Amino acid sequence: NIFFILSLRYRIDTSEQALFNFFVGGTICVLDCGGVEFEDGEEVYDAIGGLLQGSSADCKNEDDIRDICQQMFNTLKLYRPDLDLCFSPVNFIHFFFHTPPQTVDARKLEKAEAKLKQKQGRRNERDSQKTTSPLVLEEASASQASSKKDSRVDLSGKNRTYDIRIENFDVSFGERSLLQAAELSLSTGRRYGLIGRNGLGKTTLLKMLASRSLRVPAHITILHVEQEVAGDDTGALQSVLESDTVREGLLTEERLLNARIANGTAEGMETVRLSEIYAKLEEIEADKAPARASIILCGLGFSPKMQTLTTKEFSGGWRMRLALARALFAKPDLLLLDEPTNMLDVRAILWLENYLQTWQTTILVVSHDRNFLNAVVTDIIHLHSQRLESYRGDYENFVKTKEDRLKNQQREYEAQFQYREHIQVFIDRFRYNANRAAQVQSKLKLLEKLPELKPLEKETEVTLKFPDNFEKLSPPVLQLDEVEFYYNTDQRLFTQLSVSADLESRICIVGENGAGKSTMLKLLMGELTPVNGIRHAHRNLKIGYFSQHHVDQLDLNVCSIELLLNKFPGRNEEEYRHQLGGYGITGELATRPVASLSGGQKSRVAFAQMTMPCPNFYILDEPTNHLDMETIEALAKALNKFKGGVVLVSHDERLIRLVCRELWVCEHGNVRRVEGGFDEYRDILQEQFRKEGYL
Template sequence: MFPLWPVSFGEQDRMTSGWKIWDFLINSGMSGRDSENSGRDTQVLLDAPIQISKMADNYDSGVDVLPGLLLKRNQNSMVNSKKLEKAEARLKAKQNKKQERDSSKSGNPLVLEEASASQAASKKETRLETSGKNKSYDVRIENFDVSFGERVLLTGADLNLAYGRRYGLVGRNGLGKTTLLKMIASRSLRIPSHISILHVEQEVAGDDTPALQSVLECDTTRESLLKEEKELTTRVNSGRGEGTEGTRLSEIYAALEEIEADKAPARASVILAGLGFSAKMQQQTTKEFSGGWRMRLALARALFARPDLLLLDEPTNMLDVKAIIWLENYLQTWQSTILVVSHDRNFLNAVATDVIHLHSQRLDSYRGDFENFVKIKEERLKNQQREYEAQKQYREHIQVFIDRFRYNANRASQVQSKLKLLEKLPKLKPVDKESEVTFKFPDGFEKFSPPILQLDEVDFYYEPDHFIFRGLSVSADLDSRICVVGENGAGKSTMLKILMGELAPVHGIRHAHRNLKIGYFSQHHVDQLDLDISATELLAKKFPGKTEEEYRHQLGCYGVSGELAVRPVASLSGGQKSRVAFAQMTMPCPNFYILDEPTNHLDMETIESLAKALNAFRGGLILVSHDERFIRLVCQGLWVCGEGTVKRIEGGFDEYRDILQEQFRKEGFL
C-alpha cells in the first residue's frame, strides 16, 4: 500500500511537473515493498508534509530536489540507487536541453560541438623537424584520430600525400571530410613547418581593394620586395640616401626578376578571367561583389599563390559549367600537391591522380581517377565477400564435426583439436557495405491541359537601363525535364523566380495553370532553415498538425533518421542540411519542381539517388545545375541562358561543352 502524504497543490499549470515527480517516486522503488522481504507491506513515515507545488517550482528551475526527498540510504530504504542515478541523469539532460532552447530563444548563439584531432608522436619525425633537415614536401600523417564533439570520425588513420600528386577525397555526407581539411589547414595534425598550406574556405573580405590587386597581394614576397623598392627609390630621389641603397636595389631587382614579378599581373588576370571575371570586373573593388563571387576570388588568390599543399572543399559549387571546365584544365598542370573534396565525378576524373576514400572511420587510398577507384573498390568488395563466405563455410564445416562427435569418447581428442582450431581462426567480420541512400518524391500528378507554365515575350530588369531579359519566351509541361545552364550572372536564378511568380515581368505575360503546385529548392537553401532547432521541430513549425512519427518518416525518406532528426540543424553537415531542405520542400506534394543547384554539398551516392527519384517522379522539372553527370542522368532538354535571352540547344550537353571548349581556344585559355 502507498503512504498517504499531505499534499498542497499549486496552480493548475504546475500539475504536470508535480505528477512527474510522483511518478518517479513510485517507479524508483517507493512502492511500499521491502526488497529484502518480498511480499510484506512496509509503510514509510516521513518527517514532514511534502508540498508538491513547491517541488514543481524547483523541478522547473533546475534545482535537484529528489535526493532531499529520499530516506537515508543506510536505513531500510525502498529506493533502488541505480534507478535513482539514471533518473537523475535523465532529469539533468532534460534541464540542459531546456536551457539550450531558452538561450537560443533569448538571442544567445547556439554552442556547437568542436572538432579535435590527436596523433601518435613519432620520435624520428620530431628529430627531423627539430634539426631542420627535413626538406621533403611529401605529407605523412600517421596513426591519428579526429573527433567532432563525442562523435569519432577517424581512428588510427594514415594519410600519405606525395608531392606533385592530386588527391580527391570522397565519402558520404557527415563522415568528416570537411573537418579533416580543417584539421590539416590549422595544423592540428602535424605537418612539417616548411610546407605552406592554403585552404579555400572563406570568401574574401569586402573592401576598397580592386579584385586584381587582391589576387596580386597573395604573393607576399613580391609585395614586400616592391614595397621596399619603392621606399628606397623615394629615398634616393629625395637625396636622403645613405649610399647603400644602390646595392640593395640591385639585389631587389635580381630577386624580382627571379620570381618573374613582371609577369604576375598577367598571370593573375588569366586566372580571374578563367573563373569568370571580365576585364571590368577585375578592376572593381571586392566590396562590390556578392558572396559567391568573393568565394571565386578566394579560389583565384589560392591558385595564384601556388602553395605546397592546396586544400579545396567543393570548389565546383561556386562555379558555372564554363568555369569548371577551365579549372579542370588549369589544375591538370598544377605542380605541387592538391587535396580536394568533391562530389563531381567528371571533375575528379579530369583532375585527380589518386582517390582517398573516407569510410568506417578510416582512409583507404587508390591510384588513378574516380572511375578507376569505383572499379577497384567494387572488386575489393567482391573479394572480401568471397573470403567472408569461404571462412563462414569453413567454420560451419568444423562446427558440424564438433557437434556430431562431441559426446563420442573415441573422437574426443579430435573434437578438442577442432575446438582449438576454431578458437585460433581470425574473427569473422562481414563485409562493411555502406547503406544505400533512397529518395522518393511523392507524386502530385494529375493530367492538365497545356500550357502548364509559360513565359511569353517577357522583358525584365532590376534597373531600367540594364535589361536582364528581352523578349523571353519559354514553356514547360508535366513531362518536361529541362536543365538551365549559363555563366554566373546570366540570369538563371532570375528566370526561375519569374517562372515561379516571385518576380513580375516588366513587359510580357507569365501563364501558370491554376492547379500547378511548385516545389522550389533554392541555391541558398540553408538560409531558409532555422539552424537553432532540430529537423523534426523544423517540419512541425512549417507544417503543424501532424505527429512526430509523420515528421520523422518524412525526414527518413531523405536519409535524415535516428539522432540526426533531433540534433540542431546547425550541427549537420552541408549535405545533411540539403536533405532536410528536400524533406521540407516535398512535404506539400508538389506536381512541378524548380531546383536551383540541388546537387551542391550532396555526396555521389545521394546525387545518384536524387537522379533516380526525379526520373521516377511523375511531374514537371526545371533545374539549374553545373554537375555534368547529373544533367546527363536527368535532363532531356538544355536551355542556355545568356545575352538577355534563353536558347535551346538541340545537341544537349555534348554540344554545349564543345561550344565552351571552342570559346576557350579563341580566348587563348587552352
C-alpha cells in the same frame, strides 16, 4: 473509487495547459498544470501525495501512494515538451479503493497547487535562460601519435621533402569520432580527390590539416579555400596579386630601398641588396604576374571591367571566386579545396578542370562532382568506417577497383566461413568420441587461432522519393510569353522571353553566373512580375522550390523535427520523423540542431521540407551543392520516377546527363534551346576558350 484522468489532447499552442482531473469521491479537483512540470515520480508525490492519502481511508500506506504517483508520471512521459506535442487519445489510469467517498482537504489541495506554481516559475526561468543564451556548437579536434625522430628532423630544418605522411591519427567532432587510427599519405605533385558520404568528416579533415592540428612539415605552405575574401577598397586584380607574399615582400623592399637611394641615405650594402631583389624578381617572373592573375580571373568569370572593381562591390559568391583565384595564383605546396565547383557555373568549372590538370604541387580536393574528379585527380582517398583508403586513378577507376576489392573480400569471407564450418562439423561429429579426443582438441585450438571472421561492410543505399499522388494537368502548365524584365532600365535582363513547361518536362538551364538563371526561375514561380509580357500557370499547379541558398533559409537553432513542425503544424512526431527519414535524416540526426549538421545533411533537410506539401512541379536551383555522389545518383533516380514537371539550374554534368531531356542556355537577355544537349554546350565552351587563349 478514485479515477485519475490524463487528457493528452493534440495541441500546438504553448499557452494551453493540460488539466489533471482527480475524481475523488463525488468531488472534482482540478490542478492547472501540465506533464512537463514533473521530472520524476517523486515530484508527483510531493505535489499530490498528501491529497491522495487524505482521500482514502484504506490507502494510508506511503509506498502505495508513491507507486500510484510513479504510474501517473510514467503516463505523463508521453508528453513531449521539447516539441510541445501531446499524443493521441485520452489515457485513463484507474485506481480503485473500496471505501466510502471522502471529502477533499481544501488546505492540502491549495498546498499542492502552490507547489506546482512554484515549480512552473522555476521552469519558466530556466526556459528563458535557454532562449537567450547563444547556441553552442561542438568543435572539431585531432590527435596523432608523435615520433620523436620526425619531430627532431622537422625542428632542425633538415626535412626538405614535400611528401606528407600522417600516421595513426584520430579526428573527432564533439563527442563523435570521425577517424580512428587513420593514415594519410600525400605525394608531392599528385592531385587527390577526397570522397565519402555526407557528415563523415571530409571538411573537418581539411580544417585539421589547414590549422596544422595534424602535423604537416613546417616548411610546407598550405592554403585552404574556405572563406570568402573580405570586402574592402582593394581592387580584385590587386587582391589576387597580394596573395603572392614573396613577390609582394620583394616589391615593398624594392620601393623602400629606391626611396633611400633617391634621398641619398642608402648605405653600400643596401645597393647590393637591391641588386639581389631585382635578380629574385626576374627569377620569379614578377613582371608577368599581373597577366597571369588576369588570366585566372578571366577563367573564373571576371570580365576586364570586373577586375577593376573593389572587393566590397562583389557579392559573397563572387568573393569566394576571388578566394579561389588568390589560391591558384599563390601556388601553395598543398592546396586544399572544399567543393570548389559549388560556386562556379559550367564555363568556369570547365576552365578550372583544364587549369588544374597542369598543377605542379599537391592538391587535396573534396568534391562530389563525378566529372570534375575524373578530369582533375590522379588519386582517390575514400573516407568510410572511420578510416581512409587510397586508390590510384580517377573516380571511374576507383569505382571499378572498389568493386573488385569487395568481390575479393566477399570470396575470402565465404572461403573462410566454409573452412570454419568444415572444422566445426568435425568437432561436432567427434566431440564425444574418446579415440578422437586429441584431434578434436587440436581442431578447437585451430579455430581459436583463426582471425576474427568479419562480414563484408556494405554502405547503406541512399534512396529518395518525391511523392506524386496528384492528378494530371492539361498543358500549358507553366508558360512565359514575350516577357521583358529588368531590375533597372540600364540593365535589361530579358527581352521577349518565351518558354513553356508541362508535367513531362525535364529541363536544365545553364549559363554564366549573372546571366539571369535564378531570376528566370523566380519569374516562372511568380515571385517576380514581368515588366511586359505574360506568365501563365495552371490553376492547380503546386510548385516546390529549392533555392541555392537553402541553408540561409533554415532555422539553424532548432532540430530538424522542430523545423518541420514549425513549417507544417498539426501532425505528430512520427510523421515528421518519417518525412526526414526518407531523406537520410534518421535517429539522433533528427534531434540535433540544424547548425551542427554537415552541408549535405542540411540539403537533405531542405528536400524534406520542400516535398512535405507534395508539389506537382519542382523548380530546383543548384540542388546538388554539398550532396555526396550517392545522394546525387539517388536524386537523379527520384526525379526520373517523379510524375510531375522539373526545371532545374545545375552545373553538375552527371545530374544533367541522367535527368534532363532539354538543355536551355541563358545568355544575352534570352534563353535558347541547345539541340545537341550537354555535349554540344561543352564543345561550344571549349571553342570559346581556344579563341580567347585560355587553353
